[in-house]
Amino acid sequence: MERARKRKNVDTATRTGDDEIHDAEMEVPLINLVHGSRNVASRVGQGIPRAEEATFNVETAATSSQAVDIGVLLQTMTQVIQNQNQQQLQQQKLQQVQTQSSYFDKLYRANAPNFEGGPDPDVALNWIAQMETKFKALRFPEDVKVQVVIPFLVGNAENWWRSMEDVAENDITWEEFKEMFLDQYFPRALRKKRQNDFYSLRQTENMTVL
Known part of the structure; x- marks a missing residue:
């Protein structure tokens, strides 16, 4: 009995020692796991600001x-629009020149007369009347009339117009051109005298009839 009790105590002590060793072995990995987790967390924590900084820099x-x-893009679009506007303006000018040339050819083929100037107002009035008759027959628009008659001014009349180009506006109307033309070749004073003479003649005729 005594021997059996001693053997049991030895077995118990042996199991207790084995259990303590096993517990110690289990504790070491657990400690290492905890420390490892802290190290990983530390590294991850240190890496977050760097990742955010990198993301900010990229953004x-x-x-x-x-x-x-x-x-x-805006600069390119502006340049493209400017180029388009310039091209359209050039095309419009080219079309205008071509249109004027076409109407001049029509007027030339219609035997429009030249005007050389001179002191006789009746010649000036007759030239204006002939031009307006051809304008109506050929259906000329208002915006081409002035430009197409200028080549028919020759001699002194051409010199007069050259002196007036600096004063006249670029796009004067036909009525404005006629006013300038008649002021030069049929002055207002002479027109007034002609008008008074006409009224006097009419009064004389009426008195004669009575």
Whole structure:
């Protein structure tokens, strides 16, 4: 009995020692796991600001790039619009020249007379009347009349018009041209005298009839 009790005590002590060793072995990995987790957390925690900084830098660079791209795009669009406007203006001028040339050819083929100037107002009035008759027959628009008659001014009349180009507006109307033309070749004073003479003649005729 005594021997059996001693053997049981030895077995119990042996199991207790084994259990303590096993517990110690289990504790070491657990401690290491805890420390390892802390190290990992520390590394991850240190990495978050770097990741956020990198993301901010990327977003800032992208925003700056977009701003530059928009600026370049707007500049390019502005240049394209300016080029288009310039091309349209050139085309309009070319069409205007071609239109005037076409109407001049029509007027020339219709045997429109030249005007050389001179002191006789009746010649000036007759030239204006002939031009207006041809304008009506050929259905000339108002905006081409002045330009197509200028080549028919020759001699002194051509010199007069050259002196008036600096004074006259670029786009004067036919009525404005006629007023300038008649002021030169049929002055207002002479027109007034002619008008008075006409009224006097009419009164004389009426008195004769009575």
